[in-house]
Amino acid sequence: MEKKAFKVEDKLRLVLVGNPNSGKSTLFNSLTGLNQRIGNFPGVTVEKKIGSVRINEKVVAEVIDLPGTYSLSPRSEDERVTFDYLNDSTRTDLPELIVVVADASNLKRNLLLATQLIDSEQPTILVLNMMDVVERNKQNIDIDKLQKRLGIPVIPMNARLGKGTRELKSIIGNYQYKKANKFIEDHESKDALENTINRFEKIKGIIADTLTKIGESRTAVVTRKIDSVFTHPIWGFSIFLFILFLIFQAIFSWSSYPMEWIEGGFLVLGNWLAETLPQGVLNDLLVDGVLAGLGGIIIFIPQIAMLFMFIAILEDTGYLSRVSFLTDALLKRFGLNGRSIIPLLGGAACAVPAIMSARTIANKKERLLTIFVTPLISCSARIPVYTLLIALVIPADKQFLSFNLQGIVMMGLYLLGFVAAMVTAFIMKYVVKSEERSHFVMELPIYRTPRWSNVAMTILNKTKLFLFEAGKIIIAVSIVLWVLSSYGPGDEMANVDAKYKSELAESNADVTAINEKIATDKLEVSYAGHIGKFIEPAIRPLGFDWKIGISIITSFAAREVFVGTMATLYTVGNEENTEGIKAKMQRATFSDTGEKVYTRATGYSLLIFYAFALQCMATVAIVVKETGGWKWPIIQLVYMGALAYFSSLLIYQIFS
Amino acid sequence: MKSSLADHKVGDRVILKEVLDAQLTIQLYSMGCVIGEELLIERKAPFGDPMIISVEDSFISLRKDDAQKMQVILSE
Structure with a gap:
């Protein structure tokens, strides 16, 4: 040249x-x-x-x-x-x-x-x-x-x-x-x-x-001394698990404050926009479609930024390559690689940047398997769904072996995601063929204090990836879902308005309460409502009614939308009011049999469903990009869907 | 007498003589693990897989499969 x-x-x-x-x-x-x-x-x-x-x-x-x-x-x-x-x-x-x-x-x-x-x-x-x-x-x-x-x-x-x-x-x-x-x-x-x-x-x-x-x-001497503990078969693993525990503790306790501020901020902004802009379709679209979607994305930034901060610190000090060393023998048996541990950890924040971090895995098969199983790790967006459902079906004071049962179930769900990921990788190992030999030749850099500018840049870049890669899809799907839930076939929507017209006209009418009822009735007759009712026969064996059906559909933008949809369906004006949703959901009954919907069986079944199903269009989009085609994301979507369906079916049949 | 790196124990100092896989050779070379160089076996995970070796002051982890393809002799 x-x-x-x-x-x-x-x-x-x-x-x-x-x-x-x-x-x-x-x-x-x-x-x-x-x-x-x-x-x-x-x-x-x-x-x-x-x-x-x-x-x-x-x-x-x-x-x-x-x-x-x-x-x-x-x-x-x-x-x-x-x-x-x-x-x-x-x-x-x-x-x-x-x-x-x-x-x-x-x-x-x-x-x-x-x-x-x-x-x-x-x-x-x-x-x-x-x-x-x-x-x-x-x-x-x-x-x-x-x-x-x-x-x-x-x-x-x-x-x-x-x-x-x-x-x-x-x-x-x-x-x-x-x-x-x-x-x-x-x-x-x-x-x-x-x-x-x-x-x-x-x-x-x-x-x-x-x-x-x-x-x-002297540098190698120091690293050798630290490694004699950190890569020790027993001590090394114990320390790793302890560090993981500390990280998740920190994320859960610290991120709640900024999350509350963001939630509050969006509420204020939404109300202000709704009142300031002229009433009409555009107002609804902006407030209930775009802004709601945007709020649903930004709310996760504290957790995601914090988890990536910890991962960046562990990586920059040289510790993470030791974790790869410790876990390689185990992960190898499941068709993965020691380096898969980084995407798997990141998956606990958000699968989108996590899947992108699988690029450093040199072996194509191991990289594909890592991408395939990462969405099974419970991500931030599942937390609000888990929290609501656990609160709904498990009494707060219930204990198991003197531990709080709610906490145990939450931890169990994380563990379940991890186990499902490993089992899936194990099966895939035999399905995916590869002639390529797998190496694990990896440098273990000497230990050093983290370079804070690198850590800051990693947080910034990963958060940006989440915000733009996942964000644009979440917004797009939110808008589609807004259309599906705001419009209905024929004049059913208009009929709802007509039905409450006289009530609203009364001088002593409770306008807020009536409007909430209108919203509930409208959702029922909307396209989303019709779809929910259409799929009810298919999900009934799992213990789900048509309302849960609607929520599963709206969750395809992002899982946490479940909570908001439930709030609308059960006519709870204020979405933040978890207690309110909980109380109404507990009273809900099936329209035909009159039995309670949210029994323990349905609760567990729904939890399992959300743990396994790939209800995240942003993940699908990133897998299309990373694997260079639609083949793997479609297999993944179908596989995780089937896994969710049949696991929920099994759980419901066991507990009911 | 040449033997495979996988057969040596932690603490052994060995000289790398031959690598029986071209792809692996290039990988090892690019990390400074070169034929004629002295390697120290630093640590082995249970069942000897994976292991950590050091070349001068860099630490490299290898799987047992990789180590089996590396022919070494004990260093004096």
Whole structure:
């Protein structure tokens, strides 16, 4: 590939390339700060982080952060993107400079990628990051010599503290492309393997010349000591479970405050909009369709942001790769991989960003299985449904082995989701065929304090993903559902209005109460109501009546819509009034037999249904994107639907 | 005498001589685990799967299947 001589113009593009754990993202964050956004690479779903930075008075650079890779022979979807990007000769819109970010404390293997890029004859400079660790390891690197041997500029840095940024900018600002000698000539080796081996031989020589030990290293000693506890077969697992417990405790107790504020805020906003805008269809659509949908999305941000904060901290300290090590043997038996633990944990917040994080799993089958089972993990949107139903069928003071039964059932549902995910993966392992050999060659980085800027950026990016990827679908489905529940066939809707007209006209009429009754009656005759009644025969064996049928249908936007629909169906004006809904639901009876609807059997059956069914269009959409087609999401939808239906049927028959 | 890495015990220092899988070789190389390099077996999970080895100061986890494809000799 012939490249034009590099010349500094007003605009240029810096392409950051480097090994995972080389501090590449830290450099990206410190260069661009908040001037960054996430896009997608054409054709694939891997995130593309783009930012901008001012180099000097004349030059502003666009910065692209490519996914971390160890070499130019791609292993995973993430690495493939970096490979394709660097091999694409058609990108000529901007002059480019490749910035290889290397972990200087692991210089040998980091130089592999750097020398491969030198040989691709693209303008390249090398950043030696984490120079502080080199110092702590009692090593010294002769930068000048390294520069001469490689034939490209080398800049020592500590991106974490922003040290070396000025030097980096000055080198970029004054950069002139000079063709470096090929590190390894193409004809020297017959294939990729031999090329890699030759390359390492030469790198070893360079290391021997440039790196000197000036004392005993301590970093590995510390990591080894911590690992003797954290990766211990018994202690390691106990600590992991304890950390999980603490995280969920923290999320449940801390997130309730911001969630209340958001709920309150939307209530105020909704009332204000409803009163301010002229009455009519548009008003209803905005308040009951769009705003309700939006509120239903934003309410989950505290929980999702918090769980991803904890995951980011665990990942950045190096702990999460130890969890992968601990769980690999177990997960392997279920057709998964130690790395599946990250999506599975994320699934407890929201399946959408969790499924996207499965991209780092190199083996295609293991990645597919992970994507397939992640939605079975109970996510934030199921919590409100669980809470309402548990409160409905289990008395608050009921104890089991001196533990609160409500709490046990809640925990049981989480456990059930996890078990279902594992069993499903186990079955899928035999269904999905793959010739690809599965490796679990993974680096365990040394332990370090988390880089808070990375943690902050992860929270921001994951929350954004949820907000935009899941959000747009939830809004769209909310609008469709609003239409289905606001309009009905024929003049049935008008008849409801006519029926209450005289009551409303009375001077002492309780307008609020009558309006609530109108809403209930209207929902019953709406399209949604008709659908609910239509499917009642099918769901009756599960213990569900047509009202639950409507709620199951409206839940397809997002599961928590169940609570709101129940509020409307049971004529509880204020959606926040869980006690009110509870009381009315407890009195509900089947219209034909007169039996109570919400018995323990129905309650358990409905809980199981919500634990298993894939009632989330946003998840379906993301699986379409990630697996590149409709095949797997449809199988997933049908499978989880069948699992939910038959499990509920079984539970209802057992308890009734 | 060459033997498989999987057959060695925790604490053994060995020299990597050969890798019987090209894909695995490239993966190991890119993590600094190179033929001729001294490896230390750091830790094994129950049943020896997976295991952690170290090369200089980097730690790498491997499955038993992978370790079985790595031929090593004991280091002096």
